[in-house]
Amino acid sequence: MARIQIDKNSSRKDVIVSKAAALFREKGFKAASMRDLAESVGVEAASLYNHIKSKTELLHELCFGVANRFMHKMDEVESERVTALEKIEHLIRFHIDEMIHHYEEVYVSDREWKHLSDPYLSNFQNQRRMYRKRFAAIIEAGIKQKEMKAIDAPTAVLILLHAIGGIESWHRSTQKISAEALTENMVSMLVGGLVNK
Amino acid sequence: MARIQIDKNSSRKDVIVSKAAALFREKGFKAASMRDLAESVGVEAASLYNHIKSKTELLHELCFGVANRFMHKMDEVESERVTALEKIEHLIRFHIDEMIHHYEEVYVSDREWKHLSDPYLSNFQNQRRMYRKRFAAIIEAGIKQKEMKAIDAPTAVLILLHAIGGIESWHRSTQKISAEALTENMVSMLVGGLVNK
DNA sequence: AATTATTGCTAACATTTGTTAGCATCATAT
DNA sequence: ATATGATGCTAACAAATGTTAGCAATAATT
Incomplete structure (x- = not known):
């Protein structure tokens, strides 16, 4: 058996x-x-x-597992006593790291949450919205401090988060550059797009 | 009736x-x-x-309709007699425009192509690979000309394409900034992340 | 060793799915 | 007005789906 x-x-x-x-x-x-x-x-x-109640329960577990890790990191970063730009870089590095090492869960949480059903669905959407708001607030602080150029903060958040989602393609590519090289390239390009040069 | x-x-x-x-x-x-x-x-x-042969035919139509438009634009851009950086910006603007004005088709083509079945699936994947290779080649040319900083070109492509996919969130957001503002913000951040400052 | 709680299997269920057959109705061209 | 092709409808299908019931086998506890 x-x-x-x-x-x-x-x-x-x-x-x-x-x-x-x-x-x-x-x-x-x-x-x-x-x-x-x-x-x-x-x-x-x-x-x-x-072992499980339903197929959807599996999706709950995955989505909220990931969401909780990101929320926890946001708490942590917000309380750091560093510049806004450094906070952003820390978040970017965390996202990249998660996408590299917990690829499947993060990917599923990102693409399949639509199939959650209420009340989980609304709950998840709210968490997501909150997370982005807090992310945008950090960017706005950085703009006010002239650390970054004056761009629309919500748009910047959307670019950052989706860009990092592109690591999916890295996972599937046959000739991968190293995780470290990937990370530094991404940070360079994304932070470089934000700073007030 | x-x-x-x-x-x-x-x-x-x-x-x-x-x-x-x-x-x-x-x-x-x-x-x-x-x-x-x-x-x-x-x-x-x-x-x-x-009117249609099958459900999958609908997906074919959508995926290849989009793929053809992008391929056609790539042909066009490659033959332009301008700097690599300008070519990249043209491509970025085209992607943004497509994502704004043909949202549904582009989004579906991007996320649902997995459900194509062979031979369409392999065909689509090949086209996709080719497109990205050509995109990366332009970036590499720009790096050689010192117009851009020395980053890994395939990684840059992956960032650019996925970042623009984030316009999905813009469509769903309740308080949208204008399409023009969105475009300029995105171009500024993405091109800004590439240039040799 | 005996008892109990976990874990797995077979069989079956009600739904939902994409799709087809056969017939009715409409629009168009002769 | 009639014929014809295009379009729609109802009914039904086989397959796939998530899930449950009832029972057997295994592991854990006494």
Whole structure:
């Protein structure tokens, strides 16, 4: 009889959630079936329900796991006693790092949250809006201090966040430059686009 | 008896494809059903098949319609007799313009092409790869001419294309700045991130 | 060793899905 | 006015989907 293999510090549910992230990333939430997931876990579809309540619960776990990490980082960065530009760079580096090392979860959270259902959906959207507002506020502070050029802060946020999402293409490319080189190139280009030269 | 309304220069199929773009953008290709589409067109689901062969054909039309427009523009820009930096700016402006005025099609082509099936899938992926290669080549030329700073060209392409995809958020935001302001802000930040200051 | 709680399997379910067949209705051209 | 092709409708289909029930096997606890 098949059994879901676990290593210490991770429950069987964790294994399922993690496999779900990979699958949802590859096929999209809607196109990924519970039977697909079961196969990737090495078990029959019905058996998954001993560990999870529903397919959507998997999406909740992924989306809010990611959202919470970003919110926590925002708290941290906001309380740093450094220039606005440095705060922005810290956030950018965090985003890049997350996108490199927790690719699947972050990607799924970013692209598939539409398939959440209320009240989770509104909740998630609110968190997202808040996060961007706080991000924009830092940029506006930097503009006021003349550290950055006078651009529309919400637009800058949108550019930054989506640009970093492009790391998806890096993951899928056959000839990857190193993670460090990728990071420095991105930071250089994105911060370079903000500063008051 | 219901009838698909057409205005001159657009067939009934065009109407369906256009409604499909809006629907696929909103719900995603997999989650959007033919019955949804039929309702949005104002007709019964089965009636759609008098005009189209399959659901996937709709995705083909959208994806290759967009891809062709971008390829055509690339041909045009490559043959311009201007600096590499100007070529890049032209491409950026074209992307922004497409994303503003043909939002739904471009967005769907960008996010849902995974659901194409071979041979269309490979075909589309190839076109995409080619486009990015040509884009990167222009950047590399600009670097050689010292117009831009020495960054990894494929990474720069990935940043540019994904950043512009962020216009999606602009469309959905309640308080939009004008399309012109959006364009100039984006160009300023993206070109600013490239130039050798 | 015996009992209990976890975990997995088979079978089945109700829905939803894309699509087709067959027929009715409309618009257009003769 | 009649014929013809285009367009629409109802009904139905097979396949795929998420999920549940009931039972068997395994692991954990006493």
